Amino acid sequence: MSRARTAGFFLVVMALAGCGLDPVRVSDRVSTRDMLLGVTALDDGAAAAIDVRVGSPIGAVELTGGDALFVTVDGTRRPMAEGQLNGAPIHSVQLDALPGDFLLDLERQNDRDVHGVVVEVPRPFTMTAAGLTQDLPLTLSWDADPEDGEVVVTVQGDCIDTLTRSLDEDTGMLVLAQAELRPPPAGPPVAPCALQVSISKTITTRDALFSTNPGGNVTTSAEQRRTIGATWMP
Known part of the structure; x- marks a missing residue:
C-alpha cells in the first residue's frame, strides 16, 4: 500500500472511531496475535449452531485473502460460512446437535494459523x-x-x-x-x-490465543438448552 493510501486508510479509521462506529478491518491488515475470537454455540435439543466473530482492538474483522475458519465436531471438520449480523461479519455452522466439545481452527495464508482451540460444551441432557x-x-x-x-x-x-x-x-x-x-x-x-x-x-471460557503473546484472545460460550x-x- 502506498503512503498516500495508508494515510487515507488511517484517516477513515479515525473518522469512524470519532463517530462512535466500529470500523470493519480486512484480515490482511490484522496480525493473528492481535485477533479477538468470540465463539457462541447453542444446542436446543432440536438443532444446533456455532457462530464465530473475529475482532481486533479497533473493531470487527472480515476474513480475506484466503483466510478461513473451520470447526471439528464429533470428528468431522467443517468450513464455516460467512454472513452479516448487525453490519459485522459472522461465521456460522448449522448442525443437528452438539454431542460434546469441539475444535476451532483459523487458517491464514500470510500469517500464523490457530489450530485446535477447544470449545467446552455441556453434555446433552434430558x-x-x-x-x-x-x-x-x-x-x-x-x-x-x-x-x-x-x-x-x-x-x-x-x-x-x-x-x-x-x-x-x-x-x-x-x-x-x-x-x-x-x-x-x-x-x-x-x-x-x-x-x-x-x-x-x-460453559464460558476466556484464554489467550498464544501463551507467549497475551494480545489476542478467544472467548467461548457454549449452551445446552432443553424446553x-x-x-x-x-
Missing part, C-alpha cells in the same frame, strides 16, 4: 416436569453434572410473570411452589394454563 396443581408443586428433574457450568431455569406462560432461577450447583432437581409463580397484573388464570419450562447449561411443556391447574 428433563422432565411433574405437577403443577393446587396440591402439588412443579417438580423439575434433569441429568445433573457438576462440570456443566452455569444452570438457569426459566418458566414462562401467559398466566404468570416469567420466572428465572440461577442455580449455585447442578443438583438435577428443582421444586417450585405455586406461590413462586406470580400471576400477571390481570390476575390468576381461571382455566388450565400452559407453561414452558427451559433449563440451560452454559418442555407443563400444565398448571390453578
Whole structure:
C-alpha cells in the first residue's frame, strides 16, 4: 500500500472511531496475535449452531485473502460460512446437535494459523416436569453434572410473570411452589394454563490465543438448552 493510501486508510479509521462506529478491518491488515475470537454455540435439543466473530482492538474483522475458519465436531471438520449480523461479519455452522466439545481452527495464508482451540460444551441432557396443581408443586428433574457450568431455569406462560432461577450447583432437581409463580397484573388464570419450562447449561471460557503473546484472545460460550411443556391447574 502506498503512503498516500495508508494515510487515507488511517484517516477513515479515525473518522469512524470519532463517530462512535466500529470500523470493519480486512484480515490482511490484522496480525493473528492481535485477533479477538468470540465463539457462541447453542444446542436446543432440536438443532444446533456455532457462530464465530473475529475482532481486533479497533473493531470487527472480515476474513480475506484466503483466510478461513473451520470447526471439528464429533470428528468431522467443517468450513464455516460467512454472513452479516448487525453490519459485522459472522461465521456460522448449522448442525443437528452438539454431542460434546469441539475444535476451532483459523487458517491464514500470510500469517500464523490457530489450530485446535477447544470449545467446552455441556453434555446433552434430558428433563422432565411433574405437577403443577393446587396440591402439588412443579417438580423439575434433569441429568445433573457438576462440570456443566452455569444452570438457569426459566418458566414462562401467559398466566404468570416469567420466572428465572440461577442455580449455585447442578443438583438435577428443582421444586417450585405455586406461590413462586406470580400471576400477571390481570390476575390468576381461571382455566388450565400452559407453561414452558427451559433449563440451560452454559460453559464460558476466556484464554489467550498464544501463551507467549497475551494480545489476542478467544472467548467461548457454549449452551445446552432443553424446553418442555407443563400444565398448571390453578
